[in-house]
Amino acid sequence: xxxxxxxxxxxxxxxxxxxxxxxxxxxxxxxxxxxxxxxxxxxxxxxxxxxxxxxxxxxxxxxxxxxxxxxxxxxxxxxxxxxxxxxxxxxxxxxxxxxxxxxxxxxxxxxx
Amino acid sequence: xxxxxxxxxxxxxxxxxxxxxxxxxxxxxxxxxxxxxxxxxxxxxxxxxxxxxxxxxxxxxxxxxxxxxxxxxxxxxxxxxxxxxxxxxxxxxxxxxxxxxxxxxxxxxxxxxxxxx
Numbered sequence: 001x002x003x004x005x006x007x008x009x010x011x012x013x014x015x016x017x018x019x020x021x022x023x024x025x026x027x028x029x030x031x032x033x034x035x036x037x038x039x040x041x042x043x044x045x046x047x048x049x050x051x052x053x054x055x056x057x058x059x060x061x062x063x064x065x066x067x068x069x070x071x072x073x074x075x076x077x078x079x080x081x082x083x084x085x086x087x088x089x090x091x092x093x094x095x096x097x098x099x100x101x102x103x104x105x106x107x108x109x110x111x112x
Numbered sequence: 113x114x115x116x117x118x119x120x121x122x123x124x125x126x127x128x129x130x131x132x133x134x135x136x137x138x139x140x141x142x143x144x145x146x147x148x149x150x151x152x153x154x155x156x157x158x159x160x161x162x163x164x165x166x167x168x169x170x171x172x173x174x175x176x177x178x179x180x181x182x183x184x185x186x187x188x189x190x191x192x193x194x195x196x197x198x199x200x201x202x203x204x205x206x207x208x209x210x211x212x213x214x215x216x217x218x219x220x221x222x223x224x225x226x227x228x229x
Contacts, residue, residue, distance in 0.1 A: 043118070100158070102155040
């Protein structure tokens with residue numbers, strides 16, 4: 001199983017881009033990178049996922065390095081409501097028996 | 113789309129009683145649902161995986177007779193904490209994976225905070 005490493009905490013100024021890194025150097029060829037976030041006392045919220053190409057949706061962008069050993073989640077214009085714990089998870093996308101393993105994540109604080 | 117409803121959001125019970133938590137996928141069918149537990153300042157820990165129409169698969173260290181899981185339909189799974197004790201006080205979160213859905217994405221409920229007195 002691929003493991004991920006994230007910084008424990010980050011600060012970001014409101015209105016600026018928040019770039020959250022994740023290392024997954026042992027990722028397998030069929031494993032996707034998923035990002036979730038958990039705002040205090042709520043369930044995790046799905047943000048984005050990708051395999052090898054960069055992805056963008058209404059919430060964020062996901063940049064995956066060419067060797068797929070690391071990725072960066074980008075929140076282009078962070079707001080105070082983006083303050084949360086962000087989890088990077090690596091799991092196979094096609095094997096429905098695969099479960100998510102949540103690490104400690106990165107606690108992002110968006111500052112006014 | 114992909115809304116998961118969890119009920120109740122907060123429950124307080126006396127030690128020795130049982131508590132049932134419901135997890136519903138509101139706008140999709142979920143062949144698989146998951147139950148997690150989260151203690152303060154810790155990450156989510158998977159308790160069990162529930163497949164519709166079959167017995168749940170429990171993670172190591174989770175007592176199946178204490179945490180009863182029923183996944184009787186494609187939109188509903190329940191977790192019953194039997195004979196609850198103060199050490200069972202925690203934040204319980206369910207998630208659902210859409211039947212035939214895209215790439216193993218799980219959608220999470222808002223969680224249930226259980227306090228056992």
